[in-house]
Amino acid sequence: MVGTLHPNFKKLIRKFIESQHHNYEDDYMYYVEDMIKYFDDIDKTDIFSGIFNYIIEEEDEDPLDYIDTSELGKWFYSDDIIKILRDSGWMEKYFTLNKYKDHVTKEGVVIPIFGDIKWEGDTPYLIIDRWDEFQELFYSEDKDLVERVLGEDWGELYSIDRVDFMDEVWSELDEKSLQHIKDYIKDNGFIGRELDYDEDPDGGGLREDMLENNDLLGELINDEDMFDELKRELSNFYRWAYEGAAEDELFKSLKDDIESLLGSEGEWDMVKSKKEGGSDRHILKFDVSKIFMDILERYIECEGNLPEDDYGYFLEVLGKTLYCEDDMLETPDMGYFYPDHTKVSEHLNYNVLGNL
Numbered sequence: 427m428v429g430t431l432h433p434n435f436k437k438l439i440r441k442f443i444e445s446q447h448h449n450y451e452d453d454y455m456y457y458v459e460d461m462i463k464y465f466d467d468i469d470k471t472d473i474f475s476g477i478f479n480y481i482i483e484e485e486d487e488d489p490l491d492y493i494d495t496s497e498l499g500k501w502f503y504s505d506d507i508i509k510i511l512r513d514s515g516w517m518e519k520y521f522t523l524n525k526y527k528d529h530v531t532k533e534g535v536v537i538p539i540f541g542d543i544k545w546e547g548d549t550p551y552l553i554i555d556r557w558d559e560f561q562e563l564f565y566s567e568d569k570d571l572v573e574r575v576l577g578e579d580w581g582e583l584y585s586i587d588r589v590d591f592m593d594e595v596w597s598e599l600d601e602k603s604l605q606h607i608k609d610y611i612k613d614n615g616f617i618g619r620e621l622d623y624d625e626d627p628d629g630g631g632l633r634e635d636m637l638e639n640n641d642l643l644g645e646l647i648n649d650e651d652m653f654d655e656l657k658r659e660l661s662n663f664y665r666w667a668y669e670g671a672a673e674d675e676l677f678k679s680l681k682d683d684i685e686s687l688l689g690s691e692g693e694w695d696m697v698k699s700k701k702e703g704g705s706d707r708h709i710l711k712f713d714v715s716k717i718f719m720d721i722l723e724r725y726i727e728c729e730g731n732l733p734e735d736d737y738g739y740f741l742e743v744l745g746k747t748l749y750c751e752d753d754m755l756e757t758p759d760m761g762y763f764y765p766d767h768t769k770v771s772e773h774l775n776y777n778v779l780g781n782l
Contacts, residue, residue, distance in 0.1 A: 471506045471513075474498070478514030488520050495731045504730030511726070523548060523719060526734070540740040543718075544711075552688065552712040552740060557677075560684050560755075562745040568757040575676045575757075583672050583760070589661040596644035598664075598771040603778040607647075608637045610656070610782055619652050659782060667773035671765035676758065683755050689716030714740070721747050 481489045498507050511517050527545050529537045544551045554560075557576035561569045574583060589595060599607070611617070611632075618631045637643055647653040647660070685691050690713040697707050718740075725733040725743050728750035733743040748754040 471502065471510055474501075474510045475513040478510060478516055482515050482519060489514075489516065490520070490732070494735060495726075496735070499730050502730070504726070504728060507730040508727045517723075521719075521723070526550070526718075526722070539734050540738065540743070542739045542741055543714075549713060549715050550718045550740075552714045554710050554712075554741070555707070557681070557684075557692075557710065559741065560680075562741050563684065563687065563748060564755045564757065568755075571676075571757045571760065572680065575673055575680060583669055583676075586665045586668060589664050591648045591657060591661060592644055595660050595664045595774070596648070598774050599778065600771075600775050603775045604640055604643075606779055606782060607656075607660075608643070611637060616652065621646070622650060660778070663777035663781065664770075664774055666777055667770050668765060670773040671769035672763070675765050675769065676763075679758065680755075685712075687717070687755065688712045688714050690714065717744075724751065 478489045481487055481492075495507060498510065502510070511521070526539045526543075528539065542553050544553050556578060558573050558578070560576065561572040564572050571583075612634070616632055617634055620631050632646070636646065647657050681692075692710045692712050695709050695711045697709050721740075721744050722733050725731075725747045728747055729736065737743050737746065745754070
């Protein structure tokens with residue numbers, strides 16, 4: 427505390443303020459330069475800490491009701507401002523959970539400090555509509571990928587031009603998918619069609635017994651012109667499978683990072699429409715009580731300003747704090763990211779059974 431610098435520091439502050447005959451509510455900064463000259467042997471941050479402490483203890487009021495942190499920013503860097511707020515006792519008395527709860531007017535109107543925070547008792551919940559709103563927390567070069575992975579619309583992650591049919595498609599099909607393909611061939615009139623296949627010397631065309639040899643059937647689909655459309659479909663199923671497996675894996679990775687940062691898992695909830703005939707909407711709800719005050723304090727340390735003076739949404743404050751600390755969330759490097767092979771196979775077989 428500033429009182430340790432001089433045993434009678436508070437008395438000196440009081441004496442100076444009273445001698446000026448100023449009303450600090452109207453012109454608080456008016457006599458600051460005179461005060462700095464008056465206490466020319468004391469650091470300016472300690473002078474301001476003393477002034478703040480005087481108003482807090484003697485007047486029992488919040489100094490920031492009369493002077494905002496942007497005015498302090500004309501004199502100090504952010505680390506000095508946070509020092510003033512701490513040393514004066516402001517952080518202890520006024521920087522509390524209650525400060526950030528919704529205000530209710532005499533008319534019963536609820537005025538939230540942050541538009542995306544809903545309070546349930548002493549618990550703040552972050553409320554958003556969609557997962558891709560969290561792109562606010564990622565570096566700018568990652569935002570496009572975050573939107574494609576977390577967004578509601580399909581976003582292509584890869585451009586797979588060439589698919590090795592035998593190695594990437596046929597080798598990954600399970601027994602159910604193989605049987606489904608065989609049934610498809612039987613049901614769509616392929617049996618008896620002419621083959622270019624060298625091992626069909628009698629020219630009898632495709633026979634049902636050829637379908638029993640999986641390796642032979644794969645080669646036929648790969649090489650025979652009559653199977654070109656089927657081959658394209660199966661290759662497209664693989665492309666979709668690769669994209670789907672990658673998106674699932676990336677979604678889980680990004681979701682885990684976001685929930686780890688927020689300190690809770692997201693829960694879907696329903697908000698009833700207040701308008702007659704209006705539509706209810708689904709929301710994502712996160713308990714952010716573990717990080718709420720810590721993030722607000724870190725914001726002040728970074729910016730030297732109160733977060734509510736700069737932003738109307740907690741998610742914006744969180745993103746700006748991470749940016750200031752150079753600790754934003756990151757996506758995997760797509761140049762080195764490959765989806766789990768097993769998951770690709772699962773998606774491929776699902777596509778075959780569901781779409782062929």
